[in-house]
Amino acid sequence: MKPLLDINRLNIDYQSNKKEFNIIKDINIQIDEKMKYGIVGESGSGKSLTSLAILNLLPDALKVDQGHIKLNTDSTKDLITLSKKEMRKIRGNDIAMIFQEPMTALDPVYTIEYQLLEVLKIHKNYSKKEMHQKGLDMLNKVGISRSEQIMKAYPHELSGGMRQRVMIAMALICEPKLLIADEPTTALDVTIQAQILDLMNDLSESHHTAILMITHDLGVILETCERVAVMYAGQIVEESTVENIFEEAAHPYTKGLLSSIQSLGERSNELYSIPGNVPTPDNYQELGCRFATRCPFAMDKCYEQEPPMFEVQDDHASKCWLHVEEAQDDERRTSRAGS
Amino acid sequence: MYAYIIRRLLMLIPVLFGVSVVIFFTLRIIPGDVAQTILGTDATEDALAQLRKDFGLDQPVMKQYFSWMGGVLVGDFGESMRTGRDVLPDILNRFKITFELAILSAIISWIIAIPLGVIAGIKRNSKTDFTVRIISLLGVSIPNFALATVLILVLALTFSYSPPVGYVGFFEDPIKNLQILILPAIVLGTAMAGAVMRMTRSSILEILRQDFVRTIRAKGAKERLVIFNHALRNAMIPILTIIGMQIGVLLGGTVIIEQIFSLPGLGQLVLTSINQRDFTVIQGAVLFIAFVFVMINLLVDLLYSYLDPRITYK
Ligand SMILES: Nc1ncnc2c1ncn2[C@@H]1O[C@H](COP(=O)(O)OP(=O)(O)OP(=O)(O)O)[C@@H](O)[C@H]1O
Ligand SMILES: [Mg+2]
Secondary structure, eight states, X not given: OOOSEEEEEEEEEXXXXXXXXXXXXXXXXXXXXXXXXXXXXXXXXXXXXXXXXXXTOOOTTEEEEEEXXXXXXXXXXXXXXXXXXXXXXXXXXXXXXXXXXXTTSSOTTSOHHHHHHHHHHHHOOOOHHHHHHHHHHHHHHTTOSSHHHHHHOOGGGSOHHHHHHHHHHHHHTTOOSEEEEESXXXXXXXXXXXXXXXXXXXXXXXXXXEEEEEESOHHHHHHHOSEEEEEETTEEEEEEEHHHHHHSOOSHHHHHHHHXXXXXXXXXXXXXXXXXXOOOGGGSOSSSOTTGGGOTTOOHHHHHSOOOOEEEETTEEEOOTHHHHHHHHHHHHHHHHHO | OHHHHHHHHHHHHHHHHHHHHXXXXXXXXXXXXXXXXXXXXXXXXXXXXXXXXXXXXXXXXXXXXXXXXXXXXXXXXXXXXXXXXXXXXXXXXXXXXXXXXXXXXXXXXXXHHHHHHHHHHHTTTSHHXXXXXXXXXXXXXXXXXXXXXXXXXXXXXXXXXXXXXXXOOTTTOHHHHHHHHHHHHHHHHHHHHHHHHHHHHHHHHHHHTSHHHHHHHHTTOOHHHIIIIIIIHHHHHHHHXXXXXXXXXXXXXXXXXXXXXXOOOHHHXXXXXXXXXXXXXXXXXXXXXXXXXXXXXXXXXXXHHHHOTTOOXX
């Protein structure tokens, strides 16, 4: 069966009349229907841009250079080449999106009702009364009890958690096939975070909605996702099931991310973090591996030649030269044992 | 809300009191004999004395002030020292003209400025944007009187047009009324449009950068909906500030334009009464203009809270 969303060799470039450079390189992601897929990586690794590209919402200076994003619903559409009009039919209807900052993601001058029903008005043909009822139902589903009252409220009258619930209601009201959630809980208190994640899990199951969860927090991935792609400097460096990633992480970057949350769990005084920062796109390594400068295991080869994705085990890929070394070591060992 | 309005209206009292003190005593400081100026150099001593007596100019200044204020408080602004007519009806009659001119100019300015400002904001750094910015710069920097004179000259030379003399009320003869007012309104409107255009452009730019715009696009909204229902509505608040200030200034009378187009508005009234040292008229007009200014400010503040639910007054 074809995946619901198939991102194939997606490249995004920065283009202005002054300079031009690559930001996102060769992203491949397949999301099946009802699947919960995560993208994780430090700030600046390109998670948001990848997700914005799906709905053609990239900032002006950024262009998709090559690649395909296929959406398989009743028919197959390539979202990259779609006309503006066709794209508008998909936004909010087949694919919905929620953003990190619930404080600024709503228009301050309109009521919740107006903004919640706006998306219904765009895509569906309901009477006023039906729409109002749908709005109330949806607010109840996202756990807002005084829904009549909240409908009349303005965004500034609600707390951050409430606003994010409203955003989720707005995203799901047209029953989309895919919900893209870009750091939906980062701006919220820890207790509210957990509630919102639970809510998203429940709703995606009851509405049969697939989720693309974007976060810098591996904890969020563990709680919500089935598969995960680890991104670094505009590339996917490791991709597999959540189990594989947590139990048998292969890429040094993933291992680094994991040890930073494990040291959090152990409450050790020294919080492990990967030394250095994600480079900005204009400083990406031209040749070789983009992680090499921060990698504790970097070899000469890592600076010279870009590693491909290696299949380290069934359904588990990692982009690192170490896997070749490991394979050669294994070979040597087995051949020595054999002789 | 009502409590707020009442409080704002109460604040009129100290403001108008201050204005009345300043204007009244400044006029009294100006050197020269008022009676002499009004009656001319060949007036007899008797006539001068009579005028001084009639208008209380022979009384101590404090006493003059309190008797003037006493009248004002009951709606009697006194009589003109020149014509002997009641001051307030004269001011109101002139104000009607000024008011109509201000509204007409404002409408012309919005029709030009808001669409162009929006387009420039959407297509930043395009040729359209560049053109709009030049037009708005010209609008701001060309003096009114120059534009007015050129406009009249061009029309006179090409269509042998001559500016209509006198004024006809809108309800008496709307066509004639518009014929009279349209030229000055165009001159004032284009001048106002420059600033409004710039403000529209920059606030649209600013709003389009905000997160909620992306949310609306992600809903599948057409660009038209994004711009008009959301961006422009949010951008109206700073635009309104500029518009309010401009209208406030226009309602005080536009001396030069009224002079060039021989419109008997409030500005002209103030100018002639200053030339003629017609104290009662000057005082009355200044007090009235201050009142109108405060009311416009109140109106703008109330509109703010209508446009932006985050602004509430208690
Ligand atoms: N409009 C833009 N023009 C140029 N570069 C950009 C633009 N937007 C983002 N970038 C760059 O692209 C890279 C990826 O950005 P992106 O927002 O996708 O990161 P992210 O993984 O979502 O990080 P965060 O966790 O901070 O949201 C960053 O280095 C950023 O500086
Ligand atoms: Mg981001």
